[in-house]
Amino acid sequence: MADLSRLSFNQMTAGKASLGDVVKACVKHNVGWIGPWRHAVGVNPQAAAQLIRSAGLKVSSLCRGGMFPAATAEERRRRIEDNLRAIDEAAAIGTDLLVLVNGPAPGRDIDGARQMVVDGIAAVAGHAAQSGVRLGVEPLHPMFAADRSVVVTMGEANEIAARFPAGQVGLVVDVYHIWWDPQVYAEIAKAGDRIFAFHVSDWIVPTPDFLMGRGMMGDGVIELQRLRGAAERAGYKGPIEVEIFNEALWARPADEIVGLVAERFQEFV
């Protein structure tokens, strides 16, 4: 059983609620960590930081930077500038981790786009290190390879991270994206202290929708405890973030969602 003190509530699990309502619900249900998104904190990260801190919550990570590949050098430069801003926002909101969703290829050249991801991270890694912010490369499920991320396996994320110092660039391990991979346990072990975050949800069968149909822990087929155990044996001791995009869940009030997450977390993670 996972200890409730490790639970972090990713803001998008209550995707229609305000940051204030999510914070309030976390406090009520003894959830000590929160994972906010840039759209909710970017305008005034200091105010958001104050809202979170005064409630006694800690910030596990900021979602999200990345999206490096683009068709032109000018556009790639703009993406890099946006990532520099995201790093500043992460520092301002009070977390040492920026989650990177690395983006799709602008055309058919997936290997070229993968190189753009490496180049993009290299271009912002120095600023991140100076800001005390680590960069977490999140492999997304291969079904998102064409529209969200050319980084689709733990193996690929491990190779990218290995190009940078261990304390600066690592992995965000989200079970929804990687549970199917025959190499997943070998790659988790290999990642070791490069695991910067661990996200949980579940894969429902049949899947109502691939983007908006993630399941609540316990409702699907993912071996959550086995994967958590592997991450812990690899050295991960940090917060465990619950990130569920699900229309039906979003229709419920934040208070109910956080309560259900806390319950399922203790039972199934």
Place this chain on the structure above:
Amino acid sequence: MADLSRLSFNQMTAGKASLGDVVKACVKHNVGWIGPWRHAVGVNPQAAAQLIRSAGLKVSSLCRGGMFPAATAEERRRRIEDNLRAIDEAAAIGTDLLVLVNGPAPGRDIDGARQMVVDGIAAVAGHAAQSGVRLGVEPLHPMFAADRSVVVTMGEANEIAARFPAGQVGLVVDVYHIWWDPQVYAEIAKAGDRIFAFHVSDWIVPTPDFLMGRGMMGDGVIELQRLRGAAERAGYKGPIEVEIFNEALWARPADEIVGLVAERFQEFV
């Protein structure tokens, strides 16, 4: 450019047409190969074989066997019997290749299900060899890991195939399922003469539907010629099968579909 003589039309690309109409359209558009499905030939494979042969067509493969994992030994035994029948049907329809879609886990134990796949293939491999039918393990896209196949990468299919004699068990390489994989070119090279079939379609962005939203060659992001080139360098010289599940396409007459497939095949594959 791919030579039209290598084109095989998978019956399900015209999913609502009869086998007779598909055969007629293939003849009209100079398509020399066809890939039928068991539901269309299983009742009377001899009659289907006669229909296909008398039109001068050859059969590239029969879809599909597999679906080995099940919760009980009794049910696994039934699946094996069904695969023995599928092998007989493949021989009767005049092909030396049965495509295996290997099935999902009956519960959360994906590794256990993977072992059931190996055991299932082992249980039918002897009968297949005696019948002159090769078994083609098809890795499906990881988005189908929970409901169609625990075999989801070329690497995994290569490992399974390597347990059996090279002429008996190999791989069905369908670009739709494997194009995203950072290891795909290494694994195609590794597969070598274990590549028993090569299937093409395309991945459309945005994807209208993950099961029924495959694209016509040229409409998506898959590097078709690069992947075909890799398969050929690995030694594959056989038919190239076009397999597209797409509701909008299915709404058109078989004649139009086969014509469009032949055109796009020559331009994009």
